[in-house]
Amino acid sequence: MERREDILACIGRGFVRLRAKGLRNTLLYGLHFLREQAASALLDLKYGGKLCKTDLEINRARQQCHTMVHSHYHVLRDVFADLPIRREDVLVDVGCGEGRVINFWLSLGLQNRLIGIEIDQAVASRTRQRYRKYPNVTIIHGDATANLPAEGTIFYLYNPFAAELVERFEAAVRSQGATIVYHNNRYMLPFESNGWAIRPIRPERRIYEFTAAIITPSGRAATA
Ligand SMILES: C[S@@+](CC[C@H](N)C(=O)[O-])C[C@H]1O[C@@H](n2cnc3c(N)ncnc32)[C@H](O)[C@@H]1O
Incomplete structure (x- = not known):
């Protein structure tokens, strides 16, 4: 997925969360998310030599096989x-x-x-x-x-x-x-x-x- 789409998807999820869980929860989650993103990048680079990327198109032609999204x-x-x-x-x-x-x-x-x-x-x-x-x-x-x-x-x-x-x-x-x-x-x-x-x-x-x-x-x- 393109970086821009990632960011838009993230903002979309932020709004859904805001409506469902309120401002305090969304702010705390936002902080946690940013910390986690930074820690993730460090571990990805340290052990794998690259940032693990999402690819939502990867298995489009393979029945039953899901896309590539990495675990947090x-x-x-x-x-x-x-x-x-x-x-x-x-x-x-x-x-x-x-x-x-x-x-x-x-x-x-x-x-x-x-x-x-x-x-x-x-x-x-x-x-x-x-x-x-x-x-x-x-x-x-x-x-x-x-x-x-x-x-x-x-x-x-x-x-x-x-x-x-x-x-x-x-x-x-x-x-x-x-x-x-x-x-x-x-x-x-x-x-x-x-x-x-x-x-x-x-x-x-x-x-x-x-x-x-x-x-x-x-x-x-x-x-x-
Ligand atoms: C949701 S991602 C998970 C990636 C990684 N395990 C993680 O947790 O970060 C699912 C991965 O499984 C692969 N996959 C889907 N079907 C598969 C199959 N039948 N055999 C092996 N890999 C498969 C996809 O191409 C994709 O890379």
Whole structure:
């Protein structure tokens, strides 16, 4: 998306917020947003060597595949806050885009294998180039629902695709005993109907909103 459109979209969201939540909340949110934007830029540049860009056109021709919008670091901090990551865990970002989540994991100092899988070939190859200096990072090109890394133990999804592909993803991951962190978790039915344990994550006492859930195989506690 062009910078101008980004700014207009932001102003539009500001007005919606003002009407819904009032002036004080909107001002506090504005301050938080500006601080977060600055911190984001620093982390993007430090670990990924570029600012992660939104692209709303990217998957126009691919059924069920969503656009490229990156997770906010503040949400990543919240959703991973009480998810224990063990030395042997292999973390997979399903639909990694330009690498925001990989940046976040690197910023935690994780030495684990980190895998990003991205359906858009050009984005995947540019992202792979930029992360080649990290021996623990692999960027794969492909449809995650057909090429799910078998070694993955924690899968992160920021609403990368719609119902049918979530169904395929769930069927592929079911036997792996993995944990799924699903941000903007719009399509929960496959997990609900196949006996996964679901723990919603709520942004309590936060100025920002999001929805997310930690999904684990039944029989394994979904809490830290
Ligand atoms: C909402 S963005 C999330 C980017 C990144 N994970 C983050 O949280 O910052 C979704 C990404 O998933 C990719 N994607 C969509 N469908 C996919 C699929 N079937 N397999 C792999 N990647 C996919 C899109 O091209 C886009 O880059």
